[in-house]
Amino acid sequence: MVDSAIFWAIALFSVGAALGAVLSRSIINAALCLIVVFLSIAGVFVLNNADFLAIAQVIIYAVGLTIIMLFAIMFTGDRPLPQQRSNPVARIASGIVVLYIFGLLIRAVAGAFPANASLSRTPEFIQTMATQGSTTELGKLLFMTYAMPFEIASILLLAAMIGAIIIAKKRFVETSELETGLRFEIDRESAPSEEAIEAIRASRQIGSPTDQRLSPQMEIGGLEETEPATMVGVGTREGEQ
Amino acid sequence: MPDFVTQIGLNHYVILATLLFVIGLGGVLTSRNVVRVLMAVELMLNAVNINLVAFNNYLQPGDHLFGQVFAIFVLTVSAAEASVGLAIVIALYRSRATADVEKFDLLKY
Numbered sequence: 561m562v563d564s565a566i567f568w569a570i571a572l573f574s575v576g577a578a579l580g581a582v583l584s585r586s587i588i589n590a591a592l593c594l595i596v597v598f599l600s601i602a603g604v605f606v607l608n609n610a611d612f613l614a615i616a617q618v619i620i621y622a623v624g625l626t627i628i629m630l631f632a633i634m635f636t637g638d639r640p641l642p643q644q645r646s647n648p649v650a651r652i653a654s655g656i657v658v659l660y661i662f663g664l665l666i667r668a669v670a671g672a673f674p675a676n677a678s679l680s681r682t683p684e685f686i687q688t689m690a691t692q693g694s695t696t697e698l699g700k701l702l703f704m705t706y707a708m709p710f711e712i713a714s715i716l717l718l719a720a721m722i723g724a725i726i727i728a729k730k731r732f733v734e735t736s737e738l739e740t741g742l743r744f745e746i747d748r749e750s751a752p753s754e755e756a757i758e759a760i761r762a763s764r765q766i767g768s769p770t771d772q773r774l775s776p777q778m779e780i781g782g783l784e785e786t787e788p789a790t791m792v793g794v795g796t797r798e799g800e801q
Numbered sequence: 802m803p804d805f806v807t808q809i810g811l812n813h814y815v816i817l818a819t820l821l822f823v824i825g826l827g828g829v830l831t832s833r834n835v836v837r838v839l840m841a842v843e844l845m846l847n848a849v850n851i852n853l854v855a856f857n858n859y860l861q862p863g864d865h866l867f868g869q870v871f872a873i874f875v876l877t878v879s880a881a882e883a884s885v886g887l888a889i890v891i892a893l894y895r896s897r898a899t900a901d902v903e904k905f906d907l908l909k910y
Contacts, residue, residue: 563809564806564807564808567809567813571813571817574821575817575821575824578820578821578824578825579824581828581837581840581841581844582824582825582827582828582831582832582837582841582844587836590837591840594840594843597821597844597847598847601850604814604817604854604855605851605854607809608814608854608855608857609858610854610857610858610869610872612869613850613854613869613872613873616873617847617850617876620880621843621847621876624880625843625880628883628884628887629836629840629883629887631887632836632839632890632891633836635890635894636835636890636891636894636899636900637900650830650831651831654830654831655827655831657826657830658823658826658827661826665823666819669812669815669816669819670812670816671812673810673812673815673860674810681864682864685864694866694869697866698866698869701865701866701867701870705870706870709874713878716877716878716881717881719881720880720881720882720884721884723885723888724884724887724888725888727885727891727892728887728888728891728892755898756897756899757898759898759899760898763898
């Protein structure tokens with residue numbers, strides 16, 4: 561009885577917060593809703609005898625990932641886009657796809673399992689789970705049966721970390737921010753389009769492209785080969801934060 | 802009270818996971834902010850994790866926790882995916898100055 565009440569509370573919270581994360585207008589609110597979803601899913605793990613996973617879920621998703629998401633939101637600006645949703649045709653089409661897949665999945669799983677499926681555990685194991693938790697068993701599995709995938713996962717994480725640093729690193733930074741308050745970057749291969757520069761300028765509310773203080777700096781930006789030492793220094797500092 | 806309210810079984814968890822997965826899919830398909838697309842992908846991965854853990858608890862013969870190990874690997878891969886994805890978002894924002902996925906059409910033409 562208590563179990564079922566907890567389950568229904570968790571289910572309501574997670575589905576409601578998931579809808580909020582997908583539908584809310586402000587992206588910050590979406591990230592906060594996502595925290596609620598992750599915490600609710602940690603509750604589902606607890607109900608399923610997965611206490612280690614529940615704690616990992618809270619640490620990795622509800623705290624770590626959401627913080628990184630918030631960082632990305634801060635980097636890319638949290639203003640709502642002028643047109644929040646895609647165009648009507650795309651919305652209807654994706655709605656049809658979503659409903660079709662939902663029907664398909666529900667049809668596949670509904671009634672596929674006995675309604676009163678009992679746990680497939682021996683009473684001793686359930687007792688162990690209740691008193692000691694699943695961490696010991698999981699550790700044995702991870703370091704014995706699944707030792708090889710475990711090591712490969714570590715390589716994957718290392719590769720992802722190096723890749724993320726290299727992708728997000730600034731290649732060349734042109735700063736005139738001390739003078740104008742504007743900082744815009746010139747990528748070595750592809751300089752930002754006029755449109756992009758205009759957007760940055762508009763978001764910072766500063767002068768026109770022909771601003772006197774700006775134009776000499778832009779000329780320097782054209783001579784990429786010289787690459788003065790100060791600029792490189794700024795670039796690395798900004799890139800490694 | 803009816804049985805399906807008081808007796809929580811495997812079906813409940815699977816249907817909850819289905820709901821979350823479909824909500825995440827809708828988010829991926831309809832949102833225009835690239836960070837929200839990544840959030841929706843994380844939602845879908847979490848729904849899969851619910852399935853793995855519930856199946857492990859209800860259907861795994863013997864006293865084993867293989868399903869939870871798979872859930873841990875899903876966690877690992879999704880962490881790697883999120884870090885690389887957000888790095889790409891930041892790199893894209895540098896060149897386009899927007900977070901709108903429909904403006905990211907550099908490879909389209």
